Amino acid sequence: MSLDRLIEGIKTLKSPIVAGLDPKLEYIPDFIINQTQVGGVTTFESAAEAIFEFNRRLIDSLCGIVPAIKPQCAYYELYGWQGMRALKRTIDYAKQKGMFVVTDGKRNDIDSTMEAYAQAHLGVTSRLGEAFGGDALTVNGYLGSDGIRPLLRVCAECDKGIFILVKTSNKSSGELQDKRLETGETIFEAMGKMCRGWGKELPGKTGYTGVGAVVGATYPEQLTALRQELPETFFLVPGYGAQGGGAANVAGAFDPQGGGAIINSSRAIMCAWKKEGCDPEDFAGAAQREAQRMREEIFEFL
Amino acid sequence: MSLDRLIEGIKTLKSPIVAGLDPKLEYIPDFIINQTQVGGVTTFESAAEAIFEFNRRLIDSLCGIVPAIKPQCAYYELYGWQGMRALKRTIDYAKQKGMFVVTDGKRNDIDSTMEAYAQAHLGVTSRLGEAFGGDALTVNGYLGSDGIRPLLRVCAECDKGIFILVKTSNKSSGELQDKRLETGETIFEAMGKMCRGWGKELPGKTGYTGVGAVVGATYPEQLTALRQELPETFFLVPGYGAQGGGAANVAGAFDPQGGGAIINSSRAIMCAWKKEGCDPEDFAGAAQREAQRMREEIFEFL
Numbered sequence: 001m002s003l004d005r006l007i008e009g010i011k012t013l014k015s016p017i018v019a020g021l022d023p024k025l026e027y028i029p030d031f032i033i034n035q036t037q038v039g040g041v042t043t044f045e046s047a048a049e050a051i052f053e054f055n056r057r058l059i060d061s062l063c064g065i066v067p068a069i070k071p072q073c074a075y076y077e078l079y080g081w082q083g084m085r086a087l088k089r090t091i092d093y094a095k096q097k098g099m100f101v102v103t104d105g106k107r108n109d110i111d112s113t114m115e116a117y118a119q120a121h122l123g124v125t126s127r128l129g130e131a132f133g134g135d136a137l138t139v140n141g142y143l144g145s146d147g148i149r150p151l152l153r154v155c156a157e158c159d160k161g162i163f164i165l166v167k168t169s170n171k172s173s174g175e176l177q178d179k180r181l182e183t184g185e186t187i188f189e190a191m192g193k194m195c196r197g198w199g200k201e202l203p204g205k206t207g208y209t210g211v212g213a214v215v216g217a218t219y220p221e222q223l224t225a226l227r228q229e230l231p232e233t234f235f236l237v238p239g240y241g242a243q244g245g246g247a248a249n250v251a252g253a254f255d256p257q258g259g260g261a262i263i264n265s266s267r268a269i270m271c272a273w274k275k276e277g278c279d280p281e282d283f284a285g286a287a288q289r290e291a292q293r294m295r296e297e298i299f300e301f302l
Numbered sequence: 303m304s305l306d307r308l309i310e311g312i313k314t315l316k317s318p319i320v321a322g323l324d325p326k327l328e329y330i331p332d333f334i335i336n337q338t339q340v341g342g343v344t345t346f347e348s349a350a351e352a353i354f355e356f357n358r359r360l361i362d363s364l365c366g367i368v369p370a371i372k373p374q375c376a377y378y379e380l381y382g383w384q385g386m387r388a389l390k391r392t393i394d395y396a397k398q399k400g401m402f403v404v405t406d407g408k409r410n411d412i413d414s415t416m417e418a419y420a421q422a423h424l425g426v427t428s429r430l431g432e433a434f435g436g437d438a439l440t441v442n443g444y445l446g447s448d449g450i451r452p453l454l455r456v457c458a459e460c461d462k463g464i465f466i467l468v469k470t471s472n473k474s475s476g477e478l479q480d481k482r483l484e485t486g487e488t489i490f491e492a493m494g495k496m497c498r499g500w501g502k503e504l505p506g507k508t509g510y511t512g513v514g515a516v517v518g519a520t521y522p523e524q525l526t527a528l529r530q531e532l533p534e535t536f537f538l539v540p541g542y543g544a545q546g547g548g549a550a551n552v553a554g555a556f557d558p559q560g561g562g563a564i565i566n567s568s569r570a571i572m573c574a575w576k577k578e579g580c581d582p583e584d585f586a587g588a589a590q591r592e593a594q595r596m597r598e599e600i601f602e603f604l
Contacts, residue, residue, distance in 0.1 A: 022415065025428075044430055074411055074418035080433035081387035088383055106410050108442055109376055110472040113324065116376035126327075128346055131382035140410055140442050143470050144477035168445050170412040175446035179492060182482045187489060190481060 002204030003136065003161040003212055003234050006100045009067030010262060015295050018068040018102060018236070020266025021058065021090060022075045023051040027270045029280035048082035055090045058270070059097055061284035065291045068100040070264055091133050102236065103134030106165065108147050115150035122160040136161040138214060141191055152201050161202070161210040166192045166226065169216025169239030188222070196230050208234040208260060217250045217263065224252030227260065235261040241268035251301040258302045265294055304506030305438065305463040305514055305536050308402045311369030312564060317597050320370040320404060322568025323360065323392060324377045325353040329572045331582035350384035357392045360572070361399055363586035367593045370402040372566055393435050404538065405436030408467060410449050417452035424462040438463040440516060440538070443493055454503050463512040468494045468528065471518025471541030490524070498532050510536040510562060519552045519565065526554030529562065537563040543570035553603040560604045567596055
C-alpha cells in the first residue's frame with residue numbers, strides 16, 4: 001500500500017532513475033515508422049504500433065539499468081484510442097519485465113469520478129480486470145481531499161501509490177505555486193504539507209509513504225527545503241537534463257542515505273541515439289548508455 | 303477562437319444546460335447491457351459498446367433541448383482503450399447532431415506535453431486528423447502559464463475553448479482554494495484573475511472570452527462574487543442537482559441578460575428513468591423530460 005516496491009527496485013539496481021516514455025513520433029527512428037506504416041502512410045493505428053515497438057525495445061534495453069518507466073498520457077492520447085491501447089501494451093510489457101510503472105496523467109477530480117480514475121489507472125474495473133494497470137499515478141491536488149481519498153482507498157487495496165504535484169519544474173510554476181499565504185508559507189509548501197498528511201493513511205515499510213510529491217529539479221533550493229520538511233514523502237523529480245536541471249541540482253532531493261527520490265529523464269534517454277549520432281538501429285543501446293551515464297553522474301553527488 | 307459557438311447554441315435553444323455524460327454501467331438499463339454482451343458476459347468491449355449505445359440514445363433525445371454534452375473522461379478511461387474509443391464515438395455523434403462537446407478531462411501539464419493534450423482533445427494530430435475532437439476542454443491551472451499557453455494557441459487555430467478550475471463544487475474544495483494569500487485574496491480568486499488574464503488572448507464576439515472558469519453551484523456566494531469580478535469569463539457550473547445545488551443557487555452565475563453561464567447536470571439527467579420509475583426502454587425520454595424540467599426551473603430564477 002505504498003511506494004515500497006519502487007524503493008526496492010531502486011535499491012536492487014542502485015539506480016534512482018525513472019525513464020520517461022513520452023514517445024513523440026519525431027523521436028522514433030524512421031525504420032520503425034516505415035515498418036509500421038501500411039502502404040507508406042501513417043495512420044492512428046500505425047503510429048500507435050510504432051510507439052509500442054519503440055517502447056518495447058527501450059524497455060528491453062533499460063530494464064536492467066532503471067527500475068521504472070513513466071509514460072506520459074498526453075503522448076498516447078495524441079494518437080486517440082489507438083494510442084491509449086499502446087499505453088496499455090507498454091504498461092503490460094514493462095511490468096512483465098519487472099519494472100515499476102508511474103502513469104503520468106496528472107489526473108484530478110472528486111468523489112466517484114476520482115474513484116473511476118483510480119480504478120482505471122491503479123486498480124481494477126469491477127470484474128473486468130485492469131483497464132491500464134499502472135503502479136503509481138501522478139495527480140493534481142487542487143481540489144483537496146475529495147480528490148485524493150478515493151485514490152488512497154484503491155492504493156491501499158491494490159498496493160499502489162500516487163505522486164501529487166507540489167512544485168513543478170516549469171518556468172511559470174511560481175505564478176500560482178510560489179504565491180505566499182497569509183500564514184507566511186507558499187502555496188506549494190501548503191500542498192506539500194497536505195501530501196504529508198494524506199501520506200499518513202498509506203504508511204510504507206521503508207519510512208516513505210504511498211503519497212509522493214512531484215518536485216522539479218529546476219528549483220534546487222525549494223527541493224532541498226522540501227526534503228527537510230517532508231521526511232516521509234518520496235519525491236519524483238522531473239526537469240533533469242533537457243529542462244536544465246543537472247546532477248548538482250537534484251542532490252538535495254535525496255535523504256542522507258541516498259534514498260527518498262527518483263529522478264526522471266525522458267528526452268535525454270529517448271533521443272540519446274540522435275545526440276550520439278549512432279546507427280538508428282542501436283537507439284535502445286544509446287538509451288541504455290545514457291541511463292548509465294546519468295546514474296554515474298547522480299552517484300558522484302551522493 | 304472562443305466559446306461563441308456554445309453561447310450561440312444556448313441562445314438558439316434557450317437552454318443554458320450541458321448534459322454530463324458520465325456513463326457508469328449501473329446507470330445503463332439492463333436491456334442495453336444484455337444486448338451488448340457476448341455470451342452473457344460483460345467485457346471491456348461490450349461495456350464500451352453499451353456506453354456508446356446509451357449515449358447515442360441520450361444524444362438523440364437531448365439534442366433539441368440542450369446545446370451541449372460534457373463527457374467525463376474518467377468513466378471512459380475506466381473501460382480502457384475500448385472506453386476511450388466509446389468517448390471518440392460519442393463526441394463524433396454529438397457533433398454530428400449539432401451539439402457542442404465539453405470534454406471534461408481536467409488535463410494539466412506543461413509546454414510540449416500540454417500541447418499534445420491540446421492537440422489530442424481540441425486540435426488535430428499532425429496530418430492524421432482529430433484524435434478526440436472536443437470543442438472545449440476542462441483544465442487545471444496549478445502549473446501556471448506554461449500549462450495554459452499551448453491550449454490558447456490550439457484554441458485560436460481551431461476555434462475551441464477551455465474551462466479552468468477556479469472554485470470546484472466539492473465539500474473539500476476550500477482546503478486549498480479558500481486559503482487566503484498575503485494580498486488578502488483567496489487562491490480561487492487569484493486563479494480567477496489568471497483566467498481573466500489568459501482570456502484576453504482569446505477574445506470572443508459575444509463579450510465572453512475562450513477561457514471559461516469552472517465554478518461550483520454549491521458555493522452560491524462565491525459564484526455571485528466571481529460573476530462580478532470576471533465579467534468576460536464564461537462559467538461552467540457543476541454541482542446542480544445530485545450534488546445539492548438548486549436553481550436559486552445558480553442564479554448568481556448569470557449576467558443581467560441571463561447569459562454568461564452554463565449549468566451542468568449529469569446524474570439527474572442520465573438516471574431520470576430510475577427516479578421516474580418509467581419503462582427502462584424510455585430512459586432517453588425521461589432524460590429529456592428532466593432536462594426540460596431543469597430548464598424551466600432555471601428560467602424561474604432568471
